[in-house]
Amino acid sequence: MLQTLLVDDDILSLNKMQTFLADLEFIHVCGQLLDGTGAIEYLNAHGDSIDIVILDMEMPGASGLEVARFISKHQLPITILVISNYDNFEYVKPILQAGAYDYLLKHELSRTLLETKLSEIRLYIDKQQLHQKQWDQMCQLSKQQYLRNLVLNYDIPDENRHFFASDPLLCGRRHVAACLQITNFSSIYQSIPDERHQKVVNTVLHFCDTFFTSLQRGIITHINYGEFLVLLSFPDLTSEAAILQTASQDISLLKNNLRRYLSIHTFAESMPVFDSVEHLRPYYLKIHHRLQVKPFNSDSERPAEKEGNSVLLLSLQEENELSESLLHLNEKKVTEIVTHILIQSDRRTSLFLDFSASSCV
Incomplete structure (x- = not known):
């Protein structure tokens, strides 16, 4: 339902509009005010939750034009419908220029006319919301691509750098970034059809986008092969801890x-904490390397050796190389990788046994 505020110094006119709107299922009258000053105070507190303001031109205190200018100045997502006593376009022209959608004449106002105009406004609002959603999605994809290009050292046009340098999420804040790696991604990737590969990545991106939208401080982009870069921005915190x-x-x-x-x-x-996204790449390279060589399994993050047991766990890099070689039936490469892994495992075990023996002595 569209939250609608009625503002008119004529109480009879207010009651008349309330009666007309009572039967409209897509309209909810959330408030009635008798002057423009009260309207500005109300909008200052609740403007983000209002969809439509039906506004008289002449009122005590602030005029309808001043209310419209307040809405425009603060970029409130509100559609204004003007109610005027005067059948003179030049009279209402300033408020239309200030952002009002349209105007109706008080002496011609009827239930049918008001319903028709509000139905038109509902379609207009739906279209505006769709355009805004598409614009937000495009901006999000652009920021994701910008961050990916930044950490991978791809060429970024100067105009793009200038554009993102003014983005509220990317500038004027302190940041922390992290690399997020899907465990055993190569196994998951090769167990599903090719056409579903991107769907796995898109599902994670969409889920994380929703999560970060609720936090209002994060963005995520896919780097490659199940590795994601997360950027968290903190405009209000100064303490690194x-x-x-x-x-x-x-x-x-x-x-x-x-x-x-x-x-x-x-x-x-x-x-670590850093101040500019332009400094992101050196930090990324360090943690990317740590992820690549980090031993892991699919159940939990635990060290390769625990309580005296030597456990053979492949690093991400080893797993990816082995999976690719098996997929392409490259017997020679598989043999080389497995031999290398077993040699490394023997070295780990030997080092562990040497350390245990020296400890006993």
């Missing part, structure tokens, strides 16, 4: 939600 603690909580909650709702297990490596 507080920023790192909040970022750690955000990443932990995200990982838990991915596991809970999508059954996707992930690992993460975080960066």
